[in-house]
Amino acid sequence: MIGRIAYPTYEELVTLAAVAGATERVRLLSTTLIAPLRDPILLAKQAASLDRLSGGRLVLGLSAGMRPDDYDVTATAFEGRGRRFDAMLETMHALWRGEAPPGAEREACPRPTNGRVPIYFGALTPTPRVVRRIARWGDGFIAVGSPAMVAPMTDALHKAWAEHGRDGRLRLVGASYFALGNDAEAERNILDYYGDFYPQLGQAAAAAMIRTPETARSVLQHYLDAGYDQFNFSAAGTDPDEVNRLADAVLQ
Numbered sequence: 001m002i003g004r005i006a007y008p009t010y011e012e013l014v015t016l017a018a019v020a021g022a023t024e025r026v027r028l029l030s031t032t033l034i035a036p037l038r039d040p041i042l043l044a045k046q047a048a049s050l051d052r053l054s055g056g057r058l059v060l061g062l063s064a065g066m067r068p069d070d071y072d073v074t075a076t077a078f079e080g081r082g083r084r085f086d087a088m089l090e091t092m093h094a095l096w097r098g099e100a101p102p103g104a105e106r107e108a109c110p111r112p113t114n115g116r117v118p119i120y121f122g123a124l125t126p127t128p129r130v131v132r133r134i135a136r137w138g139d140g141f142i143a144v145g146s147p148a149m150v151a152p153m154t155d156a157l158h159k160a161w162a163e164h165g166r167d168g169r170l171r172l173v174g175a176s177y178f179a180l181g182n183d184a185e186a187e188r189n190i191l192d193y194y195g196d197f198y199p200q201l202g203q204a205a206a207a208a209m210i211r212t213p214e215t216a217r218s219v220l221q222h223y224l225d226a227g228y229d230q231f232n233f234s235a236a237g238t239d240p241d242e243v244n245r246l247a248d249a250v251l252q
Helices: 012-022 040-053 068-072 081-096 128-137 151-163 183-194 199-208 213-225 241-250
Strands: 058-063 119-122 140-142 171-178 230-235
Touching: 012 040, 040 058, 040 081, 081 128, 119 128, 128 151, 140 151, 171 183, 171 199, 171 213, 183 199, 213 230, 213 241, 230 241
Parallel strands: 058 119, 119 140, 140 171, 171 230
Antiparallel strands: none
């Protein structure tokens, strides 16, 4: 689920709740929900509720967002969103531990299935604040770009992960748009989504879109060979049969 407010996409958690009710095994991932636009107590409660109702299948994909229009339409300050994001994560984890919200006498949030809701972070640049945030609170990183392009970010994250004494390893998630059917429609959708705000990124995403079964298999293998744990194929078109075409291409 793509996280935007100033665009007519379906809201992520509502849609994932519908998906959860219609499925039994698939993981539910927001990629990425713009966290500083939300109230932290309500977001913690919503995420924990969906986690419990889905049997622990939710992974929160979160980011600070990069488009001012999402903040403008919600009358939320674009400046300072990183600081607010860090404070939100503190609050959300406190609620998931069973602590009461400020000013309340008892807890307000159901306990997540495994103690906390896993979080994958999306980010474009390895600023110290972003690296610290992911190393402290993250379970995974959703890369925007090829393994070679984001190597400075993943290298910084692995180092910070060890410095924070985290157990295990940070999961790396790759992603790309795909259209194995009507790629002309899909390309229009991508260019419209990025619009005038970031046309270069839209053009690059459209050019890199996976258009053939052979490319789908080779791109997936490239990320696996680079040490990635997961790859998200994001359909850029509206035809539900794209899911079946993708399954035929990669599930062999």
